[in-house]
Amino acid sequence: MAALRPGYRRELADGTAVFFEARRNQCPWCGSARLGGRLRTTDLLQHKPGVFTLDRCHDCGHLFQNPRLNERGLAFYYRDFYDGLGGDRLDGVFAGRTASYRARAASVRPHLTGPAEWLDVGTGHGHFCASAAEVLPQVVFDGLDRSDGAELARRAGRVRHGHRGTFTALAARRPGTYDVVSMFHYLEHATDPQEELEAACAALRPGGLLVIDVPDPECRFARLLGRWWLPWLQPQHLHLAPAGNLRRRLEGTGFTVLAQEHARAHDAVDLVAAAWLALDALAPREDLPWLPEPPGAVRRAARGAVLLAGVPLLLAAALLDRAVAGPLAERLGLTNAYRLIARREAEKPPAAGGRRQGVLFTRESRLPARTWHQVHDS
Incomplete structure (x- = not known):
């Protein structure tokens, strides 16, 4: 603690404002300017200084951190959480979630047709891969992480290859390599979720599977518990997409959604x-x-x-x-996460919109959220 304190003191000398980008006036998901404050909170886990705000788009329902952390801020608030001071503690937490990891693998098993190569994005130390391999012995697992966790997972024998870096860079280097890509509680951390979905489309072979677990911002616990709802996880979670938004975005990126699960993705905590x-x-x-x-x-x-x-x-x-x-979570709307399993199609559909000034505009942005649901569902 004494050795780390001077470094943190230097980083905080200019205050916390230097860790944030400028505030956005448009929804990063649909481009709407109809935004409203949803949550204002502090760092309840590490207790690092700073105040964080989640805004909600009144048109599409997307929730996002606004203003968002910049690269300097992300580095500051992630430091000593998954590694350093917090490394051993988090490794112990993740290592003890074997039953949850096996359940994730079991959800995908009905959609597999034989041996497969699987990339786990945001793998940490590879504990999921080790547990999933016991459920799916015909699958070979690789792991990707920004930290050195993936390399540690390879040394421990939990993955075949441990890649360090960004998913977009790996997908560009190794297109069409994998039969399955998983993003378990990864997409909400991404600065640009659309880029991550496009990377998944590139990394998968035609017919390959994409598995995504993310927090469900429509969970009733999010309203009942307020800032004490753990999946808000500020300041790490940058985007929280309702299930309908993510389904449509997957379909527009070249995927067909095969399954949407809530109870099986729920963690009763x-x-x-x-x-x-x-x-x-x-x-x-x-x-x-x-x-x-x-x-x-x-x-x-x-x-x-x-x-x-x-x-x-x-x-x-x-x-x-x-x-x-736990037992009544789905019936009462209390499931805190959802899982989408999607198949990459051979051909990507024509783009429904385009990027303009850093915002992804799609047909979702042209209709109010309720109207778009009615049109899409019909």
Whole structure:
């Protein structure tokens, strides 16, 4: 902590405004100017300084961080989360999700026809690939990540090849290489989701499968829990697309959606995660290198007391998640994520729109959201 504190102090010397781009006046998904504030919050996980806003498009329903973090901001807020100080903790969390990883693989199994090469985008340390290989022994897994996690996954034998870098760059180098591409809770982190979908179309062979899991911003928990809903995950989540928006975008990019799943993508942690975030916010801060100074003995004792007093709340929330919210999640509209499984067609459809001043305009932007749903569904 002491060694890292001077570096963070230098980065924060000019304040947090330097970490953001200019505020957008148009929806990055459909180009509409009818925007409204949806959420204003702080970093509830790392507690790095800064305030973050999610805006909602009143035409298409897309939610996005506005103003969005720039490259400097992304580097600052990701640092010590998946690697560094947070590396061991997150690795332990991901390693313990074997059942969830197996369920993801099982969702894809009915759509596979034989041996396949699979690229897991945003693979981290490759724990999903290791678990999925047990469910799908005929599949060979590669992993891609911006960090050195993919290389660590290769050394651990969890993937055949571990690629480091961006998906767009890899797809350009190796077009038509894979039978399956997965993006499990990756697309919401992307600065340009459309580019990632186009990269998937390029990387897949005709007939190949794209599997996407993303948070569902239409989940009722998002409204009921407010800023304590874990999938907001500010400042990391830049885009939160309703399922209908993403389905139509996939169809316009050269895919046919084969399945849309909500219950199987749901992770029953909403209430216990909200309880933890609230307790952690209430308690005095632990020692963190981006804070001006380490906490003293009194603050450390107070933090321990608050968290200990909150144990019954955490247990009750976990019980409700498992016993009530989990089994009834889909029926009550409480599923916190959705999964789309799509097939890449041999030919891409003609573009419905074009890029103009950094905004992707499609036919979605020409009709109000409700009217477009009615036209499309008919």
